Amino acid sequence: MSKAPARNRLGDRARKRGDTTVKTLRETYGPEFAHGFSGNVKLGTLLERTGARSLSELVAREASKRAQTRQPDDEVMTRITLDPAICNGKPTLRGKRITVQTVLEFLSAGESRSEILRQYPSLESEDIDACLAFAAQLMGSGFVVKKLA
Numbered sequence: 001m002s003k004a005p006a007r008n009r010l011g012d013r014a015r016k017r018g019d020t021t022v023k024t025l026r027e028t029y030g031p032e033f034a035h036g037f038s039g040n041v042k043l044g045t046l047l048e049r050t051g052a053r054s055l056s057e058l059v060a061r062e063a064s065k066r067a068q069t070r071q072p073d074d075e076v077m078t079r080i081t082l083d084p085a086i087c088n089g090k091p092t093l094r095g096k097r098i099t100v101q102t103v104l105e106f107l108s109a110g111e112s113r114s115e116i117l118r119q120y121p122s123l124e125s126e127d128i129d130a131c132l133a134f135a136a137q138l139m140g141s142g143f144v145v146k147k148l149a
Contacts, residue, residue, distance in 0.1 A: 020043040
């Protein structure tokens with residue numbers, strides 16, 4: 001018995017979830033997510049059409065596109081701050097005690113932008129965009145991961 005390609009299996013699982021559409025994803029990842037696709041397109045179809053193997057790969061591609069179409073250094077670096085006195089020097093948003101990691105973890109857990117903004121009223125939608133752009137820039141940098149011990 002031959003195995004279906006990974007992308008098809010993933011698309012089938014996404015279709016079984018039923019109501020996950022581009023519209024639903026835009027509520028989580030912002031209005032420009034999957035630009036050019038109708039809001040009624042299902043996740044499985046979106047993955048097939050874009051060639052992405054998973055939602056996380058698609059989100060990374062979208063973040064990379066956003067980072068390339070903006071002036072990343074200006075917008076990101078005005079919103080992302082590094083201060084050794086705040087959160088042990090982790091990247092934070094506008095000097096507040098809200099780390100970029102926290103926002104990215106909420107997004108990766110499937111929280112919507114509106115829910116994050118409700119939980120952190122001092123944040124703005126652009127702060128979430130800056131977190132995604134910052135992550136894309138960081139991943140675009142050259143680095144080597146080595147296993148230690």
